[in-house]
Amino acid sequence: MGKIILYGFDISPPSRAVKLTLAALQLPYEYVIVNTFKKEQNSPEYLKKNPQHTVPTLEDDGRYISDSHAILAYLAKKYGKDSSLYPSDVFQSAIVDQRLHYDSSTLFTSIWFGITKPLVLAGKTQIEKAKIAELVEAYDLLETFLASNNYITGPDLTIADFSIITTISALMILLVPDSSKYPKLNAWLKRIQELPYYQEATGSGADELETVLKSTNFTIES
Ligand SMILES: N[C@@H](CCC(=O)N[C@@H](CS)C(=O)NCC(=O)O)C(=O)O
Numbered sequence: 001m002g003k004i005i006l007y008g009f010d011i012s013p014p015s016r017a018v019k020l021t022l023a024a025l026q027l028p029y030e031y032v033i034v035n036t037f038k039k040e041q042n043s044p045e046y047l048k049k050n051p052q053h054t055v056p057t058l059e060d061d062g063r064y065i066s067d068s069h070a071i072l073a074y075l076a077k078k079y080g081k082d083s084s085l086y087p088s089d090v091f092q093s094a095i096v097d098q099r100l101h102y103d104s105s106t107l108f109t110s111i112w113f114g115i116t117k118p119l120v121l122a123g124k125t126q127i128e129k130a131k132i133a134e135l136v137e138a139y140d141l142l143e144t145f146l147a148s149n150n151y152i153t154g155p156d157l158t159i160a161d162f163s164i165i166t167t168i169s170a171l172m173i174l175l176v177p178d179s180s181k182y183p184k185l186n187a188w189l190k191r192i193q194e195l196p197y198y199q200e201a202t203g204s205g206a207d208e209l210e211t212v213l214k215s216t217n218f219t220i221e222s
Helices: 013-024 044-049 068-079 090-120 129-145 159-174 183-193 198-202 205-214
Strands: 004-008 030-033 057-060 063-066
Touching: 004 013, 013 068, 013 090, 013 159, 013 198, 013 205, 044 057, 057 068, 063 068, 068 090, 068 159, 090 129, 090 159, 090 205, 129 159, 129 183, 159 183, 159 205, 183 198
Parallel strands: 004 030
Antiparallel strands: 004 057, 057 063
């Protein structure tokens, strides 16, 4: 096995999803912090690794992969053949892919491009009602995914759980999913957060994001 290096930032949900996957697979790695508030992702050295200037980026044996969803699938396929994290069954793996694409295209987009980036980087101070409606729609959908399953794709824990929980931890700063309206979602959150490696892998990233968001003194359109 070659040397694994993760370039990331704990405040970034996709970076935490990779840390969870590395922990679940019990893979040793070096963690290099790339502070996006200091724009370290735009340094010439980092751009050589990831021209898209995003965290996370994974280095495995001198080769680079960016985008957390690609990294999660790579790690699980390469190092987790005996785990359920990315099923070998073609249909089941397509369900995992669907959830990863949902996180990438919709969930993460709602919270990062729709809310966090405008508040933190563009000086906006109000969140429109429509943006909060997107969070409600997301909770409704996740409650449906979890209707008869303990995990987001079925009876087993997969990389989709890691991808979605770190994004949801950001959504929850703005809107707590009511336990009477979303019992399955709340039970799932607890189930994932109780994984033995969860706390260490995710660190204080979600709390730090909460502090940064609240420091903008944002209001929600009434
Ligand atoms: N789809 C990407 C999103 C990565 C992303 O947008 N990361 C943000 C932080 S959460 C970032 O690095 N932004 C800095 C930039 O775009 O310059 C993934 O899952 O890795």
